[in-house]
Amino acid sequence: MSRIGKNPVPFTSETTVSVADGVVTVKGKLGELIQKFDSSISISVNENEVGLTRTSDDKQVRSYHGLYRSLIANMVEGVEKGYEKKLELIGVGYRAVNQGQKLDISAGYSHNIVFEIPSEVKLETISEKGKPPVIVLTSIDKQLIGAVAAKIRSFRRPEPYKGKGIKYMGEYIRRKAGKTAAS
Numbered sequence: 001m002s003r004i005g006k007n008p009v010p011f012t013s014e015t016t017v018s019v020a021d022g023v024v025t026v027k028g029k030l031g032e033l034i035q036k037f038d039s040s041i042s043i044s045v046n047e048n049e050v051g052l053t054r055t056s057d058d059k060q061v062r063s064y065h066g067l068y069r070s071l072i073a074n075m076v077e078g079v080e081k082g083y084e085k086k087l088e089l090i091g092v093g094y095r096a097v098n099q100g101q102k103l104d105i106s107a108g109y110s111h112n113i114v115f116e117i118p119s120e121v122k123l124e125t126i127s128e129k130g131k132p133p134v135i136v137l138t139s140i141d142k143q144l145i146g147a148v149a150a151k152i153r154s155f156r157r158p159e160p161y162k163g164k165g166i167k168y169m170g171e172y173i174r175r176k177a178g179k180t181a182a183s
Contacts, residue, residue: 005065008049011076017050019043024072028079031140035075037068050076078140085149086169087135090158094166096125096133103135107156107166115155121148134169 011017015028024035024043037043040061044051050072054065077083089096089107097104103123105113117123117137121144124136135152139145149168158165160176167173 003066005052005054005062005069007069008046008051009069009073009076010049012080013048015076015080017045017072017076019045024075026072026075026079028076028140030079030082033075033079033140035068035071037071038064041065041068043068043072074142078142082138082140083142083145085137085145087137087149087152087166088169089133089135089166091156091162091164094133094156094164095127096135097127098123098125103152105152105155105166108164109156113155115152117148118144121145135166 011026015026018025018027022036022039024037026033026035038061040055040058041064042053042055044053052065052069052072054061089105091108093106094108095106098117101117101119101123103115103117103125105115107113120141121137121139124138126134126136137145137149137152139148153166153168156165158167158171158173160174161178163173163175
C-alpha cells in the first residue's frame with residue numbers, strides 16, 4: 001500500500017470537493033481548481049476528508065495512487081491558503097519592474113527581458129534602496145506558480161563564483177573559489 005496514497009486529505013468546512021466523470025473539483029475561499037484523474041483510482045469524499053483507493057496492484061496504478069493524493073492535497077492547500085514564491089535579483093544593475101502582468105527584467109544582458117505572466121498568477125515587484133529587487137508571485141495553483149518561477153529563474157541562473165543571478169528567496173548558492181595567482 002502506498003504510504004502517501006493511504007493517508008486521507010483533510011479539508012475545512014469552507015472548502016468543497018466534488019468528484020464526477022473522472023474529474024476532481026476543489027472550491028475554496030481563494031478560487032477553484034480542476035484535475036482529471038485515471039479510472040484505476042477511486043476517490044471518495046466524506047464529511048471533511050478525501051480518501052483514495054486503487055483497483056489493482058500494477059506498478060503504474062500504485063504510482064498513480066500517491067500522485068493523485070498529492071495533487072488533491074496541493075489543490076486543497078491552494079484554495080485554502082494559496083502559494084507564494086519570492087525571487088531575488090542579485091547583481092549590480094539587476095532590476096525588475098512590472099506593468100500589469102508583464103514583467104520587465106534587466107539582468108545584465110544587452111536588452112531587457114519582457115515576460116508575460118499567466119493571469120492565474122499575481123505578480124508584484126519590490127525595489128528597496130540598499131536591498132536586491134524581489135519578484136513576488138502568488139497563486140492557488142502550485143504546479144503553475146512553480147513553472148513560472150522556474151522560467152523566470154532560468155533567464156539568469158545564479159553562478160557559483162560571484163553569486164550573481166536570479167535566485168529563490170532563501171536559496172543557498174554553493175560558492176567556488178576563483179583563480180589564484182601563480183607563485
